[in-house]
Amino acid sequence: MVKKAKSSKTHAKTKKKPLNNSRKGTNQESSDNTAELEHERLISLINSMADGVIATDEAGRIVITNGAALSILDSNASLSGKSVFSILNLIDARNQELDLKDIVFSTKVSTTSRDWRIRYADGSIVRVYISIAPVRLGYGKGGMQGYVILIRDITREKSLEEERDEFISVVSHELRTPIAISEGNIGNAVFLFEKSGVDNPMVEKTLKQAHEQITFLAGMVNDLATLSRAERGKLTLEIEKINAHELVEEIIESYAKDAEAKSLALTSELDPHLELLESSKLYTKEVLQNFVTNAIKYTEDGSVTIGAHQGQDGIEFFVRDTGIGISKSDREKVFDKFFRSEDYRTRANSGTGLGLYVTMKLSRLLHADIELESKLDVGSTFKIYIPNIKS
Numbered sequence: 001m002v003k004k005a006k007s008s009k010t011h012a013k014t015k016k017k018p019l020n021n022s023r024k025g026t027n028q029e030s031s032d033n034t035a036e037l038e039h040e041r042l043i044s045l046i047n048s049m050a051d052g053v054i055a056t057d058e059a060g061r062i063v064i065t066n067g068a069a070l071s072i073l074d075s076n077a078s079l080s081g082k083s084v085f086s087i088l089n090l091i092d093a094r095n096q097e098l099d100l101k102d103i104v105f106s107t108k109v110s111t112t113s114r115d116w117r118i119r120y121a122d123g124s125i126v127r128v129y130i131s132i133a134p135v136r137l138g139y140g141k142g143g144m145q146g147y148v149i150l151i152r153d154i155t156r157e158k159s160l161e162e163e164r165d166e167f168i169s170v171v172s173h174e175l176r177t178p179i180a181i182s183e184g185n186i187g188n189a190v191f192l193f194e195k196s197g198v199d200n201p202m203v204e205k206t207l208k209q210a211h212e213q214i215t216f217l218a219g220m221v222n223d224l225a226t227l228s229r230a231e232r233g234k235l236t237l238e239i240e241k242i243n244a245h246e247l248v249e250e251i252i253e254s255y256a257k258d259a260e261a262k263s264l265a266l267t268s269e270l271d272p273h274l275e276l277l278e279s280s281k282l283y284t285k286e287v288l289q290n291f292v293t294n295a296i297k298y299t300e301d302g303s304v305t306i307g308a309h310q311g312q313d314g315i316e317f318f319v320r321d322t323g324i325g326i327s328k329s330d331r332e333k334v335f336d337k338f339f340r341s342e343d344y345r346t347r348a349n350s351g352t353g354l355g356l357y358v359t360m361k362l363s364r365l366l367h368a369d370i371e372l373e374s375k376l377d378v379g380s381t382f383k384i385y386i387p388n389i390k391s
């Protein structure tokens with residue numbers, strides 16, 4: 001079929017041109033044919049794509065659309081020459097209209113979103129993945145500047161994601177209370193057994209193992225609950241005045257036992273002139289606790305230090321350890337969901353790989369910046385700069 005189309009087009013072209021048997025003429029014809037063939041290939045490729053493709057000129061006038069784009073835009077007529085800004089009515093998650101013109105014209109490399117929606121004339125809404133990128137349409141001098149907009153209907157995907165998050169949220173919330181009660185009771189049993197003076201290593205070991213596992217489970221359920229709320233945008237900030245000095249001392253007190261169990265020194269290094277920090281105490285504490293839990297978990301000898309320095313408009317906290325350290329390649333991944341290093345010393349400790357992911361989510365909520373410095377076999381320092389948020 002392609003062959004046939006090619007020969008008929010060649011014929012049409014030669015008819016229009018004056019007869020020319022020179023080499024130059026033949027070359028010109030063959031390059032025209034190649035260009036046309038390339039064009040046809042491109043069009044059939046674009047048409048076979050499941051994502052909607054809209055290419056516009058510099059001013060946002062539509063030059064190319066594929067079938068999927070027409071279907072997403074709910075149109076069966078050609079949209080060529082029309083302004084994409086008058087056709088694509090985008091709104092954000094709060095139903096606020098978006099200025100597509102502004103978004104497109106301010107895009108330098110690419111803009112993508114999974115949170116926008118298209119609103120149709122009849123008021124119905126479809127959730128979409130959109131990617132906008134400036135491109136050069138065509139080659140050489142004739143190639144004009146323009147934009148390519150890719151659109152995918154992700155309504156179903158989004159509602160499945162929401163159902164999943166809702167499920168995780170409900171389950172983790174329901175599990176929290178029984179797990180907390182079990183953890184308390186098993187902790188008491190360990191304590192009472194130690195006090196009783198009974199010599200039964202078997203019972204002691206069993207109780208301690210049960211306590212370790214239930215503590216791990218409690219941490220995991222807590223991370224899952226925070227995570228699902230963060231992903232559903234359900235976390236809200238309650239801003240209060242935080243005494244950073246007291247906060248760090250509170251954390252040191254609650255982790256003293258864990259550090260002692262591993263013979264680690266747990267100390268603080270605090271700026272004497274710390275001002276009150278205006279932020280969420282709950283999340284600031286959770287972030288620091290995550291850093292300290294890891295620091296103790298991944299350190300066999302030496303110390304863990306929690307510190308705070310006064311900054312221009314906030315406080316920089318840090319947690320430094322003399323532990324196993326994190327390799328350069330792992331440093332880029334530690335904040336990813338479920339990431340755990342392959343290092344056997346990491347695997348010797350239980351973990352979910354959710355702690356730092358949750359920490360990153362919370363830090364965004366706090367408008368905070370996280371920095372990580374680490375050297376394998378020397379230790380790691382996690383820093384977080386938390387700015388004041390005026391309530």
Ligand code: ADP
Binds near residue numbers: 351380
């Ligand atoms: P986990 O439950 O595995 O501790 P996290 O998300 O808290 O999950 O951490 C992700 C990974 O980052 C860990 O598995 C470990 O490989 C690495 N990591 C985090 N903190 C430290 C640290 N202080 N020292 C060495 N490695 C760390």
